[in-house]
Amino acid sequence: MKINRASDLSKIKKQGLELLSPATTRITVGSATCGLAKGAGKVLEALKYEVKKKKIQAEVVAVGCNGLCYAEPIVEVIQPGKPRITYGPVTVERVGELLKAIKTGKVVQDLALARHDEEAYCPNIAPLKYAKGKVPAALSGIKEYRKQDFFKNQLKLVSKNAGTISPSRIEEYIALDGYKALAKVLTEMKPEDVIKEVTVSKLRGRGGAGFPTGLKWQACRSAAGDKKYIVCNGSEGDPEIGMHRSFLESDPQAIIEGMAIAGYAVGAEAGYIYVNDRYVVALERLEEAIRQAEQTGLLGSNILGSGLSFSLKVKRGGGAYVCGEETALLNALEGLSGEPRPRPPYPAQQGLFGKPTVVNNIETLANIPLIALHGGKWFAKIGTASSTGTKIVALSGAVAQPGWVEVPLGTPVKAIIETFGKGTGTGKKVKAFQTGGPSGGVLPASLLNIKLDYDQLTKAGSLLGSGGLLVMDEGTDMLDMAKFLTDFFAEETCGKCSTCREGVKRLQEIIDSIMQGYGTKEHLNLVKRMAAAMSDTAACALGKTAAVPFLSVLKHFPKEVEGKLLRKGA
Amino acid sequence: MATLKINGKKITAPEGATILEAAREHDIKIPTLCSNEALKPYGACRLCIVEVTKNGRTTIETSCTYPAEDGLEVKTESPRVAEGRKLVIELYLARCPNVKIIRQLAEEYGIKESAPQMGKDNDYCILCGLCVRACNEVVKAGAIQFAGSGINKIVDSPFHKTAEDCVACGSCAFICPTGIIKKNDLPSTSQCTPEGCTQTGAQREILNWQVEHKLKVCTKCGNPYAPEPHLTKITRQYYFLPEFFNICPSCRQYPVVDEDKCLGCGGCMEACPIGALELEDKGGYDKKAHVFTGNCTACHTCEDYCPMKAIS
Numbered sequence: 004m005k006i007n008r009a010s011d012l013s014k015i016k017k018q019g020l021e022l023l024s025p026a027t028t029r030i031t032v033g034s035a036t037c038g039l040a041k042g043a044g045k046v047l048e049a050l051k052y053e054v055k056k057k058k059i060q061a062e063v064v065a066v067g068c069n070g071l072c073y074a075e076p077i078v079e080v081i082q083p084g085k086p087r088i089t090y091g092p093v094t095v096e097r098v099g100e101l102l103k104a105i106k107t108g109k110v111v112q113d114l115a116l117a118r119h120d121e122e123a124y125c126p127n128i129a130p131l132k133y134a135k136g137k138v139p140a141a142l143s144g145i146k147e148y149r150k151q152d153f154f155k156n157q158l159k160l161v162s163k164n165a166g167t168i169s170p171s172r173i174e175e176y177i178a179l180d181g182y183k184a185l186a187k188v189l190t191e192m193k194p195e196d197v198i199k200e201v202t203v204s205k206l207r208g209r210g211g212a213g214f215p216t217g218l219k220w221q222a223c224r225s226a227a228g229d230k231k232y233i234v235c236n237g238s239e240g241d242p243e244i245g246m247h248r249s250f251l252e253s254d255p256q257a258i259i260e261g262m263a264i265a266g267y268a269v270g271a272e273a274g275y276i277y278v279n280d281r282y283v284v285a286l287e288r289l290e291e292a293i294r295q296a297e298q299t300g301l302l303g304s305n306i307l308g309s310g311l312s313f314s315l316k317v318k319r320g321g322g323a324y325v326c327g328e329e330t331a332l333l334n335a336l337e338g339l340s341g342e343p344r345p346r347p348p349y350p351a352q353q354g355l356f357g358k359p360t361v362v363n364n365i366e367t368l369a370n371i372p373l374i375a376l377h378g379g380k381w382f383a384k385i386g387t388a389s390s391t392g393t394k395i396v397a398l399s400g401a402v403a404q405p406g407w408v409e410v411p412l413g414t415p416v417k418a419i420i421e422t423f424g425k426g427t428g429t430g431k432k433v434k435a436f437q438t439g440g441p442s443g444g445v446l447p448a449s450l451l452n453i454k455l456d457y458d459q460l461t462k463a464g465s466l467l468g469s470g471g472l473l474v475m476d477e478g479t480d481m482l483d484m485a486k487f488l489t490d491f492f493a494e495e496t497c498g499k500c501s502t503c504r505e506g507v508k509r510l511q512e513i514i515d516s517i518m519q520g521y522g523t524k525e526h527l528n529l530v531k532r533m534a535a536a537m538s539d540t541a542a543c544a545l546g547k548t549a550a551v552p553f554l555s556v557l558k559h560f561p562k563e564v565e566g567k568l569l570r571k572g573a
Numbered sequence: 574m575a576t577l578k579i580n581g582k583k584i585t586a587p588e589g590a591t592i593l594e595a596a597r598e599h600d601i602k603i604p605t606l607c608s609n610e611a612l613k614p615y616g617a618c619r620l621c622i623v624e625v626t627k628n629g630r631t632t633i634e635t636s637c638t639y640p641a642e643d644g645l646e647v648k649t650e651s652p653r654v655a656e657g658r659k660l661v662i663e664l665y666l667a668r669c670p671n672v673k674i675i676r677q678l679a680e681e682y683g684i685k686e687s688a689p690q691m692g693k694d695n696d697y698c699i700l701c702g703l704c705v706r707a708c709n710e711v712v713k714a715g716a717i718q719f720a721g722s723g724i725n726k727i728v729d730s731p732f733h734k735t736a737e738d739c740v741a742c743g744s745c746a747f748i749c750p751t752g753i754i755k756k757n758d759l760p761s762t763s764q765c766t767p768e769g770c771t772q773t774g775a776q777r778e779i780l781n782w783q784v785e786h787k788l789k790v791c792t793k794c795g796n797p798y799a800p801e802p803h804l805t806k807i808t809r810q811y812y813f814l815p816e817f818f819n820i821c822p823s824c825r826q827y828p829v830v831d832e833d834k835c836l837g838c839g840g841c842m843e844a845c846p847i848g849a850l851e852l853e854d855k856g857g858y859d860k861k862a863h864v865f866t867g868n869c870t871a872c873h874t875c876e877d878y879c880p881m882k883a884i885s
Contacts, residue, residue, distance in 0.1 A: 323722070340719065345616045345638030498700070498719070498726030502619050502657075505664035508724040512692040529690045536660035539633040539653060540619045 005300040007308045009186035012177060015299070019178025023168070024133055026083055028061035028105060030054070033077035033091075033166060035068035035252040036245065036284055037406075042095065043076035049098040050078070059106055067253020069166025071153065072406035074116060077166070080105055086134040086142055087119035110141050117148035124163045124179050127377055131179070153408075156422050158385065160393050161369045162409045165253035170288045173295040176256035182301055184372035185260050188267055189309040192375075197268040198224060201371070203379030205391040210236055210327065210364035211439070211468045211544060213390075213457040219361055222351035223269045226359035231271035233262050234355060234362045236332055237278040237285075240324030241440035242491065243399040244471040246407045247365045250395070251278065251285035254369070255292035259302065259315060261368035264375050266313040269361055274315045277332055279322040290317055324441070324495035327469075328543050329362040331497065342499045343543035364469070366395055386412035390456045394470050400436075401476035403428030410455065417451040420474055431477040435484075435559070439468025441491050442548040444555035445475075445484060464555055466548075481560045482567060486514045488552035496545060503546030506537045510553055522568045527557060577645040586641035593621055593636040596649065603636055603649055604658070604678060606665075606750060607701035612710055614638045617702055619661050620678075624648040633657060663687040669696050672751045697753035698728060704745035704754055714738050714806070717745065717782055736782035741800035746779065754781050758788065758797070791821035793871075798822070814847045816870040825871045830862045834883035837861055841875035841884060850875055 006012065023029070032038070032047045043065075050063045071077055074091035078101065081087045085108075093101060093114060104111050120138065122131040148154045159165075168175035176182070188197055202217030223231060235258060239247040251258070262274045278286055293315050296302040304312040318336055320326050326335045330344035333355050354360025370392060374382045383391045390412040397407045402424030410419060416436060420426070427433055437445045438455075444465035446453065453459055457467050475484060489510050498504045513530055516522050534550035541547045557564055575586050579596055586595035591614060596603050606618035616638040623636045626646040633653060648654065659682065665675045667687040679685070687693070702719070705728055709715050716739035720729040730736035746756040756779045763770045775788040775797030788797035789804055798821035808815060837860035842850045847870060853863040862875075862884065876884045 345614060345635065347640060494723045496723050498721070498723055499617050499702075500619050501617065501661055501664060501700070504700070504724055504726065505668055506660075509664065509667065509691045511724075513690060516690075523690070525688075526690045529688050532656075533660060536657045540622050540657040540661060542616055542619070542635070 005298065007300055007305065009190050009307050012182055012186055015174050015177045016180075019172070019174035019176070020131075022172065022175055023131065023178050024081060024083070025062065028059065028083075029081040030061055030063045030105070031066040031079045031081075031166075031169075032063065033068050033071075033075055033079075034065035034284075035249050036282070037068050037072040037249065038075040038077060039284065041075040041092065045095050046076045046078065046093055046098060049095050050102070053098055053102050057102060057106065059102060061105065064169045065171075066168065067165045067170050068249045068407075069253075070157075070162065070406045070408050071116065071404075073404040077116075079166075081133060082108070084134065086138060086147075087122070088115055088142070088145065089117040089119070089148070090114040091116050108141075110145065112144065115145045117151055117154070118142055118145040119148050122167060122179075123149065124167065125160070125373075127381070128180060152422050156410070156418070157408050158393050158411045159409050160373055160385070161257070161366060162250065162254070162395060162407075164257065165250065168254065170253055170255055171291045171295075173256060173292070173299055173301075176254070180376070181256055181372075182260055184376040185263055185301065186307055188264050188375050189307050189311060194224065194268045194270065197264060197375060200374055200379040201268070204374045204382035205379075205389070206367065206370055206374060206382065207390065207457060208364055209366035209370075209394065209469065210329075211442070211466065213467060216363065216367055219351055219363070220265065220269050222349070223271075223359045223361045226352050228359040230273070230356075230358045231269055232355045232358055232360040233265045233269070233271045233274035234329075234332065234336065234350075234360055235262055235274065235276040235365060235368055236327060236329065236362055237276055237282075237365045238320055238322070238327040238332055239279055239282075239365075239469065240322055240327050240495065241469060241471055243473060244397045244440060244469060246395045246397045246470065248279070248282045248285050249407060250365060250369065251282065251289050255285075255289045256296065257369045257372060258289075258365055259292060259296050261363075261371035262315060263302065263306065263311075263313045264371050265361060265363065265368065267311050269359075271361070272312045272314065274313065275336055275355070276315060276317050277320050277326075277336060278317060280319040281322050286317065286319065293317065323497075324491075325497045325543070325545050328545060331543070332362065333360065340497075342497045343545075345542070366470070387454070387456050389458055390467075394455060394467065396455070396470045396472050398424045398472050398474070400472075400474040401427040401429055401431075401433070401479070402474050413454050413456050415452050415454050416472065419455070419472060420451070424474065427474065427476040429476050429478065433474055434477045434479055435475045435481065437465070437473040437475075437552070438471065439466040440471045441488050441495075442466065442544065442551060443468050443471075444551050445481065445488075445559065446555065447559040450559075464551070464558070481556045481563050482514065482518060485553040485556040486511075486518065489514055489549075492545070492549040496549065500540075500542040500546060502537050502540045503542070503549055506533055506541075506546075507549050509533065510550060514553065517564065517567050520567065520569060524568065526568075527564070530554065530557060575641050575643045575645075577641055577643065577647060579647045580649055590641045591637055592623060592625070592634075592639050592641050592645070592647055595641040596636065596647075601649060604681075605637060606674070606678075606699060607703060608637045609703055609707075609748065612703070612706045615702055615706065617700065620658060622654055622657050622661075624651045624654050658682065659684060663691065665699060667691040668694050669699055669751065671695060672697055672699065674750050675699065697751050699751055700726060700728065701750060702728075703748045703750065704728060707744045707748045712740070712742055712744050713810070714740050714742070716740070716784075730782040730784075734783065736784050739779065739782050739784040739786075740803040740806050741777045741779055741784055741786040742803040743777070743779070743800075745781075754779070761797075789818060791824055792819045793824040794821060796821060814868055814870065816847055816872070817868070818870075820871050826873075827866045827869050827871055828864050828873060828875055828884045830864060831883045831885065832861045834881045835861045835879075836881055836883075838880070841879055844874050844878040846872065846874060 077091040078093040207213040326341040335341040534554040716736040743756040746754040786800040804818040849869040852860040
């Protein structure tokens with residue numbers, strides 16, 4: 004259905020709500036890549052087959068990931084008038100048992116993880132109610148999700164829809180107040196007002212450097228150019244982090260809405276979403292989402308009768324780490340090799356095809372509809388004074404329950420590891436952790452109380468980056484870790500500038516010589532000298548931080564490295 | 574015009590100039606390896622780093638890419654710059670210990686050897702990208718490119734096979750600061766088989782790109798002077814006539830019309846195989862032959878034809 008008035012959104016919203024809490028049973032399967040890897044595809048097929056065979060009045064829907072990656076495949080059941088129940092891990096063998104329970108209105112107790120009486124999907128908006136009246140006795144044994152540590156301590160703003168709505172149905176996104184922000188912006192706000200709200204919100208880029216988004220937009224708006232572009236950075240070349248993928252697989256419409264608002268604010272009529280080519284499922288769902296938005300009239304020309312034109316294209320990237328750097332990404336988009344461009348000129352002045360361009364990370368753009376809808380002041384209250392809002396953190400490494408969570412900025416790292424990761428899971432203590440992907444520093448357990456905050460982490464010699472949190476337990480050899488990260492840089496450096504290319508190669512050699520037992524104090528001094536010079540002379544953030552992992556290991560775990568040096572007289 | 578300070582000295586730079594250009598204009602020396610006036614700034618060698626203070630913030634930037642803006646304060650030899658530059662030279666020394674230009678540079682900055690803890694390679698390419706950029710930006714052949722990534726980056730022909738688009742112009746060999754790209758002009762040799770011998774003709778080879786092309790032989794002096802595909806490319810690119818390159822530049826003598834002798838009969842105009850002659854009005858009925866040197870291939874057919882011997 005194509006709509007050309009903002010008021011028509013409510014019609015689609017009604018359709019969406021009927022899909023979300025239907026008159027019959029709705030069974031959802033968490034089918035993001037994390038779930039699919041654990042067999043969600045088979046579970047989905049089995050459920051569909053069995054539902055048809057047993058003639059159960061139910062709809063089986065593939066949804067995204069709600070962050071409980073350790074419990075995948077997750078199946079959720081919504082029956083009219085009853086709370087939504089989360090089950091996991093549901094294997095193919097247990098599908099029959101689950102369906103039997105659904106048919107008889109019972110619960111599979113040992114699989115049940117949580118009960119949702121209502122869906123508090125966004126603050127300031129009344130929750131979506133599933134259960135009416137009292138909770139049935141059979142279900143009272145299951146803990147309500149808002150009383151569980153995992154959900155209670157999170158603040159789901161950006162990821163509010165993830166795992167609830169189907170990524171390939173725009174109606175369900177609209178049902179949970181999707182595109183309300185775009186409608187508000189187009190009907191009530193001037194572009195300058197939008198930028199003002201974003202500036203007031205103090206939103207900072209979620210990609211790495213933490214540059215204030217409002218400033219970026221303002222610079223692009225005031226830059227002269229007949230054409231402007233919005234580019235969404237979904238490169239995500241970091242190893243062990245997959246939250247952007249997960250997000251695209253769960254809620255692609257949020258990005259489209261965010262980009263359309265950004266386009267209106269800076270005066271751009273076209274946008275590109277650059278996504279890692281390895282994210283097969285994400286790409287499929289994103290392309291489907293764009294198609295649906297176009298069909299609904301939320302992308303294209305004269306959006307909601309406002310005269311705004313905005314079109315989106317998906318571009319596939321090779322997934323190089325350096326292509327997460329905005330100028331390298333622009334090069335890749337233009338079909339050149341992914342090497343950073345010299346700055347200035349900044350992308351906001353001369354970006355894609357030489358036109359003013361805003362390059363924003365997926366998570367940054369997903370924040371935009373929230374800010375536009377609830378106002379910058381509301382957003383600025385969340386988090387800390389200088390780091391506002393929430394951050395999706397991908398927990399990996401030595402944690403009992405890996406996955407991703409969304410917490411307000413300013414949450415201590417320790418709390419994240421303990422509440423959501425449930426400790427290391429190996430019985431050993433946490434030895435070190437790394438924030439911000441490979442470019443971040445490796446910090447010791449003594450700094451576990453550090454808050455997730457742009458400035459604090461930078462001060463400690465790490466960075467918030469894209470929000471990876473890699474935990475290492477006592478069994479980890481830190482020099483091994485340094486070698487792994489330096490090897491990663493050796494592979495991922497673009498090789499354009501001399502300091503990064505040659506420096507990383509030499510760092511690799513130095514680590515090798517220490518590992519082989521003939522490292523000396525001079526080796527370590529050279530590393531320190533190189534790290535200082537590299538951070539000054541390298542062309543882009545990758546080169547500037549390439550020595551940081553090794554340097555932070557040297558700084559925080561000196562005994563471990565020095566113990567491997569060549570002893571006198573040996 | 575922008576006014577900025579370099580090493581405390583106030584200088585002005587034209588609009589759009591980089592710090593490097595502004596500095597060189599005023600005889601301030603900044604070392605570079607990857608910059609060339611004919612090419613766009615690239616910023617790969619990181620030797621030209623300077624300390625830039627803008628709005629109270631001091632950063633290290635490459636002077637070849639940073640625009641000379643109003644109110645900048647630039648230091649080309651601050652301790653931070655010196656330290657960074659020293660490391661860059663050391664890294665180059667470790668990569669290419671036997672390259673002359675690197676050795677000279679190291680000597681200039683008082684560096685004898687790279688740190689002994691650094692490993693050593695014996696590479697000859699410094700990956701400055703001059704050859705690649707000259708081939709793409711100036712020659713517009715696009716025959717060579719960077720290949721590989723990370724620390725294994727190299728300059729290579731496509732798929733490490735014969736560079737099909739190479740016209741053997743030799744720009745890469747000319748611009749290469751280390752001299753690792755070599756073009757060889759080979760004299761004609763005989764290839765003999767039991768059936769008989771054939772002449773190969775003079776050839777130019779660039780072994781780096783596995784390319785071998787015939788050299789065009791001047792129809793006048795008989796000397797080989799330029800690779801054929803290069804001439805074909807220029808002919809097409811700049812709309813030259815196909816016969817234009819039959820004669821080498823040193824043999825090219827354009828016909829000169831002696832206007833006293835010329836009758837204006839127009840015979841030469843008809844005789845010219847490519848229409849490089851025309852009759853020019855000199856007022857009244859007077860007409861004189863005129864040679865367009867841009868098209869003339871210097872074949873001197875007109876000279877042979879002219880009944881008055883007015884063309885020489």
